[in-house]
Amino acid sequence: MSVATGSRAPVAPIFSFPYLLNPGRTLAWLREHDPLHELPGTDLLVLTRYADCVAALNHPDLSAAGGQQERREVSGSPTSMLNSDGAEHARLRRPGAALLGPAAVRRAEPIISAGIADLLDGLGPQADLTPQIARPIATLALAAVLGIADLERFAQCAADVEPVLDPRPTPAAAATGQEAVARLHDFVGPLVDAAAPGTPLHTLARSAEITRTDALGIISLATIGGWGPLAELTTVAIHQLLNQPNWGAVAVDPTWRTGFAEDVTRWHTPIPFAARRALLDVELPSGTIPAGRQVLIHLGSADADPQHFADPDLIRSDRERPRDHVAYGSGAHFCLGAALIRGVLPIVLERFAVRFPAARLRGSALVWQPVAFPRRPFSAVVELAP
Ligand code: HEM
Numbered sequence: 565m566s567v568a569t570g571s572r573a574p575v576a577p578i579f580s581f582p583y584l585l586n587p588g589r590t591l592a593w594l595r596e597h598d599p600l601h602e603l604p605g606t607d608l609l610v611l612t613r614y615a616d617c618v619a620a621l622n623h624p625d626l627s628a629a630g631g632q633q634e635r636r637e638v639s640g641s642p643t644s645m646l647n648s649d650g651a652e653h654a655r656l657r658r659p660g661a662a663l664l665g666p667a668a669v670r671r672a673e674p675i676i677s678a679g680i681a682d683l684l685d686g687l688g689p690q691a692d693l694t695p696q697i698a699r700p701i702a703t704l705a706l707a708a709v710l711g712i713a714d715l716e717r718f719a720q721c722a723a724d725v726e727p728v729l730d731p732r733p734t735p736a737a738a739a740t741g742q743e744a745v746a747r748l749h750d751f752v753g754p755l756v757d758a759a760a761p762g763t764p765l766h767t768l769a770r771s772a773e774i775t776r777t778d779a780l781g782i783i784s785l786a787t788i789g790g791w792g793p794l795a796e797l798t799t800v801a802i803h804q805l806l807n808q809p810n811w812g813a814v815a816v817d818p819t820w821r822t823g824f825a826e827d828v829t830r831w832h833t834p835i836p837f838a839a840r841r842a843l844l845d846v847e848l849p850s851g852t853i854p855a856g857r858q859v860l861i862h863l864g865s866a867d868a869d870p871q872h873f874a875d876p877d878l879i880r881s882d883r884e885r886p887r888d889h890v891a892y893g894s895g896a897h898f899c900l901g902a903a904l905i906r907g908v909l910p911i912v913l914e915r916f917a918v919r920f921p922a923a924r925l926r927g928s929a930l931v932w933q934p935v936a937f938p939r940r941p942f943s944a945v946v947e948l949a950p
Pocket residue numbers: 628645646647657660664706785786787789790791793794797833834835838839863890891892893894896897898899900901902904905
């Protein structure tokens with residue numbers, strides 16, 4: 565096994581192939597010995613402790629625009645909430661929050677709940693978790709909150725734009741991604757233009773602060789950033805549910821399933837890091853980030869930090885402060901999809917447990933794909949009938 569910093573670290577270097585197979589060992593070592601880790605060959609500092617990550621996410625001198633600049637140059641992506649700061653970020657976030665926030669989710673919940681019930685009713689005696697359950701649920705949930713009726717076309721567009729999440733695409737992948745985004749805009753543009761008063765897309769399009777291009781950008785950001793991670797989290801949540809003792813009985817308890825959904829989100833942390841650039845010298849609990857440095861805030865490591873979470877490797881439904889994790893980030897860029905996921909996941913767990921009380925996994929281990937971003941499991945086959 566090779567080293568992470570100089571010759572001191574007896575663990576795989578961060579982002580090496582062995583790290584991708586098992587990031588936990590490297591992250592534990594970095595949290596303990598090298599919490600502001602200089603990634604060799606880059607100007608990146610990787611933060612791995614919970615306390616540093618939370619402080620960094622909330623620090624006004626760590627810029628998301630600066631953090632995303634290189635990615636924007638490589639991928640040709642336009643200005644968005646995610647890659648802007650200050651007034652520009654607030655201008656885009658306000659209509660985005662109205663489109664995706666708790667009130668919008670409450671309105672969409674009956675449609676989502678009925679859609680999940682129909683989907684589960686239509687399954688045969690076994691199912692491939694990601695393509696047959698998790699991705700269709702991500703599609704119907706996102707479509708319900710956006711008010712999109714053509715699920716088939718939306719699913720295709722969402723799957724096509726998903727690779728745009730990759731923070732370091734090759735030029736060819738970046739070009740393919742931009743073509744996919746253009747196809748998504750060709751699909752949703754006419755829906756936005758023809759949206760009836762009172763519908764989510766109408767409200768978004770008529771927002772005085774933004775242009776039509778901004779509105780399409782908000783929809784594509786939600787689709788690129790939301791669809792894949794929601795599908796992956798749904799796969800992980802059902803998989804881990806089926807590994808809990810007595811899961812059929814506990815999942816019907818609303819308190820249990822809400823706590824479990826929140827903690828499986830922490831445990832998985834599908835978007836494992838966020839990028840920022842220091843505008844000035846920035847003091848963090850573990851040290852100083854010099855002005856100009858690029859920072860990777862390792863959300864996955866923060867959410868596994870034993871200094872903050874007791875038994876971080878266990879998924880527990882009874883944590884005292886269940887929302888204390890950073891899977892959705894923290895501060896100005898806190899995920900606008902959090903309300904949707906917090907609404908949807910407990911419904912999925914309950915519906916699944918009621919509909920398939922005898923379900924079991926064909927193999928019990930969850931196997932992770934060797935990719936850095938997003939953190940993604942392989943699918944798994946579930947036997948649904950006894
Ligand atoms: C499990 C699924 C998801 C996870 C783990 C997740 C995680 C995150 C994280 C960590 C950020 C902050 C990034 C940063 O600080 O640089 C973020 C931002 C964002 N997320 Fe999510 N997300 C998920 C699903 C969704 C969904 C379903 C939507 C849309 C419905 C969505 C919409 C957004 C938007 C619009 C932002 C940008 C907010 C801003 O910059 O102000 N996300 N998400």
